[in-house]
Amino acid sequence: MKLVRLAAPGGLDRLRVVGEGDPSAPGPGEIRVRLHASSLNYHDYGVATGAMQAADGRIPMSDGAGILEAVGADVTEFVVGDSVVSCFFTTWLDGGPAIGDFSRTPGDGIDGYAREVAVTPATWFTRAPAGYSHSEAATLTTAGLTAWRALVVNGGLKAGDTVLVLGTGGVSIFALQLAKAMGARVIATSSSDAKLERLRELGADHVINYRTTPDWGVEAHRWTGGIGVDHVVEVGGPATLPQSIAAVRIGGHIALIGVLTGSGGEVPTAFLMARQARLQGLIVGSRREQMDFVRGLEATGLKPVIDRSFGLDDIADAFRYQESGAHFGKICLEY
Numbered sequence: 001m002k003l004v005r006l007a008a009p010g011g012l013d014r015l016r017v018v019g020e021g022d023p024s025a026p027g028p029g030e031i032r033v034r035l036h037a038s039s040l041n042y043h044d045y046g047v048a049t050g051a052m053q054a055a056d057g058r059i060p061m062s063d064g065a066g067i068l069e070a071v072g073a074d075v076t077e078f079v080v081g082d083s084v085v086s087c088f089f090t091t092w093l094d095g096g097p098a099i100g101d102f103s104r105t106p107g108d109g110i111d112g113y114a115r116e117v118a119v120t121p122a123t124w125f126t127r128a129p130a131g132y133s134h135s136e137a138a139t140l141t142t143a144g145l146t147a148w149r150a151l152v153v154n155g156g157l158k159a160g161d162t163v164l165v166l167g168t169g170g171v172s173i174f175a176l177q178l179a180k181a182m183g184a185r186v187i188a189t190s191s192s193d194a195k196l197e198r199l200r201e202l203g204a205d206h207v208i209n210y211r212t213t214p215d216w217g218v219e220a221h222r223w224t225g226g227i228g229v230d231h232v233v234e235v236g237g238p239a240t241l242p243q244s245i246a247a248v249r250i251g252g253h254i255a256l257i258g259v260l261t262g263s264g265g266e267v268p269t270a271f272l273m274a275r276q277a278r279l280q281g282l283i284v285g286s287r288r289e290q291m292d293f294v295r296g297l298e299a300t301g302l303k304p305v306i307d308r309s310f311g312l313d314d315i316a317d318a319f320r321y322q323e324s325g326a327h328f329g330k331i332c333l334e335y
Contacts, residue, residue: 002335003115004315005057010050012316015060023119026072031122033084035066037134037309038113040322040331041142041170042258047108048319054108060315061333062088062106064113065128065137075122083128085137085294086113087287088145090124094288114315116335126290129297135332139304140293142284143170143330148293149285150233150255151178159183161230164220164247166210166240168195170330171257173305175233176202181300187220187229187247195328202305217243228252228275238265248277256281305329 001022007014026032038061046052048060064086068078078084088105092098103109106124128137150171151157163179164187165172172188179186180203188204190196191211199207206223210216221228228249234241235258244254245268254277272279285293296302307327310318312335322331 001116002312003059004061004312006048006054006060008050008056009053010048012048012319014050015048015316015319017313017315022117026070026075026119028073029075029121030072030119031068031075031078031084031125032070032117032119033064033066033125034069035064035113035116035118036335037065037138038333039063039135039138039141039143039170040318040333042260043102043105043142044107044112045319045322048315052102052108058107059111059114060107061112061114062086062108063138063141064106064118065134065141067134069117071122077122078125078127083132083134083137084125085128085290086125086141087123087290088141088284089286090121092286093123094286097282098286100283114312114333116312123287126287127294129294132297132303135306135309135334136304138332139170139174139306139330140290140297144174144297144304145285145290145293146171146257146282147174147178147233148296149282149289150257151175151231152182152293152296153285153289154255154280154282155231155253157182157184157231161185162187162224164229164232164244165189166233166235166244168192168199168328169235170304171235172233173202173329176204177302177305178296179231181302184230187223189216198328215243215246217246220247224249231255233257235260237261237263238267241265242268242271245271245275245277248275250276252277254279257283306332308332309334311335
């Protein structure tokens, strides 16, 4: 079995592709998955570069998709041949948030899916959407489910709402697609006019170049006729949050899902209070929410945007491409 191990303390030059023996047959309650794809996320990049410390020899990648090769005793939810996709939190199956760290997240606290075969408890995976390729399915675990939870589970998105998405990463593009599929209007930002045009092609109703329009939150608020947006999918963190607050309507919802600009900073608390907005942090979602998400994707026919795929041997190059910021949508590994 081919797999990737990351030597401590991390770094893209410390990702090693190795060959090891196949895992044993699945035991009671377990499944054996022949993995065919993963997708890159900011969290995976943090682990791979050593910014987020993982154990020596950790197998990276939180997202994994493939085919069931065998099922253990007592597994009734799946059958051999099913296409499946991994869950981000292995212990959060249902209900409200149950974990606030990555101790049980594949590719970080435990071994991930940069490998050809995995034997895991059946509850670590869900069914993949019908008609999805393995690469398409692999984008759902982290980016897709985060967007779903931000807008649908926590935000209560409905037709006619206005959504503001920041940038062209996987979560933001998923949020744009979900919002349009559910009848909402979308404002999207980027520093690239070429990417803004692609966002328009995906259905964005209004686009803003945040480099030429530094007060993009004020512009978004103005575009709504001075009412403000109903939802902001906030991926930047401290440097972008003030503009997100400027954009949101009174009583609106800001889903804080990223810290691309840093892990701490000033929050304009008086401004947030005046907006009476709900600022809610979140980390991906539960297995039950992923199952609901899969049904939603099948109902809408939505497919993710994949920028480029790399082979498992080229995992370091895939992360370097992510690091460049040139991508639009998801970057995948195929194996």
